Amino acid sequence: MTVMLLRLAGPLQSWGSTARFARRSTENAPTKSGVLGLLAAAEGRPRDADLSDLAALRFGVRIDQPGSRLRDFHTAHHADSDKAMPLSERFYLADAVFIAGVEGDRALLQRLYQALRAPRFLPYLGRRSCPPSLPIDMGPPFEDALEDALRTAKWQASRWYRRQLERAADMRTSTGPVDLDVLIDCPPGEAPHLSLRDAPVSFDPRHRQYTLRGVLTDHSAPPPPARRGVPAPHDPTSVLRPLDSPNSTTTAENSPRTS
Amino acid sequence: MYLTRFRINTARSGARRLLGSPHAMHGAVNMAFPNPSARDGQGPRVLWRVDPQAAGRTDLLIVSPGRPDLTHLVEQAGWPGLEQPGWTTFAYKEFLDRLAIGDTWGFRLTANPVHDIHKPGDPEGARTKRTAHVTPRHQIGWLLKRQEQAGFEIVCTPPERQLTQRGHEHQVIVHNRMPLQFRKRDAAGSSRHNVRFTRVTFDGRLRITDADAFRRTLTHGLGKAKAYGCGLMTLAPARAS
Numbered sequence: 001m002t003v004m005l006l007r008l009a010g011p012l013q014s015w016g017s018t019a020r021f022a023r024r025s026t027e028n029a030p031t032k033s034g035v036l037g038l039l040a041a042a043e044g045r046p047r048d049a050d051l052s053d054l055a056a057l058r059f060g061v062r063i064d065q066p067g068s069r070l071r072d073f074h075t076a077h078h079a080d081s082d083k084a085m086p087l088s089e090r091f092y093l094a095d096a097v098f099i100a101g102v103e104g105d106r107a108l109l110q111r112l113y114q115a116l117r118a119p120r121f122l123p124y125l126g127r128r129s130c131p132p133s134l135p136i137d138m139g140p141p142f143e144d145a146l147e148d149a150l151r152t153a154k155w156q157a158s159r160w161y162r163r164q165l166e167r168a169a170d171m172r173t174s175t176g177p178v179d180l181d182v183l184i185d186c187p188p189g190e191a192p193h194l195s196l197r198d199a200p201v202s203f204d205p206r207h208r209q210y211t212l213r214g215v216l217t218d219h220s221a222p223p224p225p226a227r228r229g230v231p232a233p234h235d236p237t238s239v240l241r242p243l244d245s246p247n248s249t250t251t252a253e254n255s256p257r258t259s
Numbered sequence: 260m261y262l263t264r265f266r267i268n269t270a271r272s273g274a275r276r277l278l279g280s281p282h283a284m285h286g287a288v289n290m291a292f293p294n295p296s297a298r299d300g301q302g303p304r305v306l307w308r309v310d311p312q313a314a315g316r317t318d319l320l321i322v323s324p325g326r327p328d329l330t331h332l333v334e335q336a337g338w339p340g341l342e343q344p345g346w347t348t349f350a351y352k353e354f355l356d357r358l359a360i361g362d363t364w365g366f367r368l369t370a371n372p373v374h375d376i377h378k379p380g381d382p383e384g385a386r387t388k389r390t391a392h393v394t395p396r397h398q399i400g401w402l403l404k405r406q407e408q409a410g411f412e413i414v415c416t417p418p419e420r421q422l423t424q425r426g427h428e429h430q431v432i433v434h435n436r437m438p439l440q441f442r443k444r445d446a447a448g449s450s451r452h453n454v455r456f457t458r459v460t461f462d463g464r465l466r467i468t469d470a471d472a473f474r475r476t477l478t479h480g481l482g483k484a485k486a487y488g489c490g491l492m493t494l495a496p497a498r499a500s
Contacts (some may be wrong), residue, residue, distance in 0.1 A: 234310075234495045236262065236493030236494060236495050237262065237347070238495060239495070240350060241349060241350045242348070242349050242350075243261075243326075243350055245344045
């Protein structure tokens with residue numbers, strides 16, 4: 001099958017699947033409806049267009065950098081009438097980086113890739129106020145299975161996050177190498193590990209519709225070590241030859257004889 | 260030449276007395292040499308530096324023409340109960356002989372950057388007064404002024420990697436700025452003197468331009484206050500940028 005990978009990185013992201021009314025929550029990882037909405041917007045599809053071809057794509061995501069949660073107590077006034085809008089609580093993921101992959105028909109993915117390169121509506125990470133900080137484009141679609149493509153893609157975490165992990169490993173506060181979480185659409189016939197109501201049926205603002213989507217969770221292989229052999233901060237003796245200790249001969253004589 | 264590393268046990272009161280006063284440390288370092296070299300300013304001299312390492316470790320580094328015996332320091336401020344002697348001496352001469360023009364090294368230098376100035380308001384013809392450089396910019400300027408004669412040049416940062424418009428032209432930082440003040444007795448032991456000076460540590464990368472002059476810098480020291488733990492430059496492999 002053909003796979004296309006997208007890099008989703010930004011200062012703020014928000015991917016809701018159960019958000020209702022004044023509490024707008026976010027999942028830990030991009031949702032299928034959010035990413036398909038991004039692709040549909042890039043193509044310039046209207047809100048009430050048919051989505052069945054996009055919904056048939058298989059979707060998976062890898063969490064390269066989980067980010068942290070941010071709660072925003074949101075107040076706003078209407079731009080024209082200056083009336084207070086409903087108070088709402090909005091949740092975001094700060095400093096997160098994900099790789100999302102879609103698998104399906106080659107011609108369709110090729111078309112979506114062209115649309116991403118020249119989007120009709122600007123792509124954003126789950127909410128209009130969350131622009132991407134790195135190019136979403138990770139190269140044209142290629143032949144691979146979705147699981148393998150997500151597993152072998154290069155680790156996209158930012159440099160400060162890698163350094164933080166290295167430092168934690170130096171301090172021995174973390175155990176073992178980091179695994180990256182992978183969430184993939186559950187194939188029909190298997191028991192999903194969790195299910196979300198985020199497979200889009202229609203984005204029509206008058207009647208949005210989503211159906212349940214089964215998800216399999218997995219760990220990908222740990223990312224390759226970022227930097228090996230970090231030198232000590234400043235050790236002037238690392239290049240010098242130590243001399244024998246002046247006492248070494250005497251200690252050898254004084255040591256108890258075993259023979 | 261020898262380079263010696265002594266690990267200080269900072270939990271001991273003797274160690275605190277030594278770390279608290281460069282004067283006391285100077286005396287303790289000098290007592291490590293049974294045959295002190297002549298103090299005529301010609302030959303290489305004993306240089307030392309206290310180097311805080313990671314994880315609370317504190318090392319005393321000594322570069323000297325003769326091989327030191329630090330037994331008395333181990334007894335005051337080391338770990339005398341352990342079997343190993345408590346300090347390690349390295350063959351510094353063979354390392355110095357290998358240094359060649361064009362080599363790039365990471366360096367650390369603890370120094371006393373000063374200049375002699377006329378204070379505003381001084382009468383005409385008055386003597387200049389030795390004054391510390393206070394800001395990192397001037398302290399780095401002090402080092403840059405000496406680099407040519409000392410046989411090295413500090414590696415320049417390429418323009419596209421400079422973080423600020425000014426002040427980041429060279430790969431060197433100043434840290435650990437320490438205004439020191441301590442008392443010392445003079446030889447008669449009666450009157451007391453206050454000693455005040457500023458000690459800073461430079462960390463950076465350099466390229467050797469004149470191997471002989473550079474060897475001299477490493478063994479004779481750079482700048483003032485060499486008795487008080489300043490002027491010793493050490494090299495370590497430069498981290499790839």
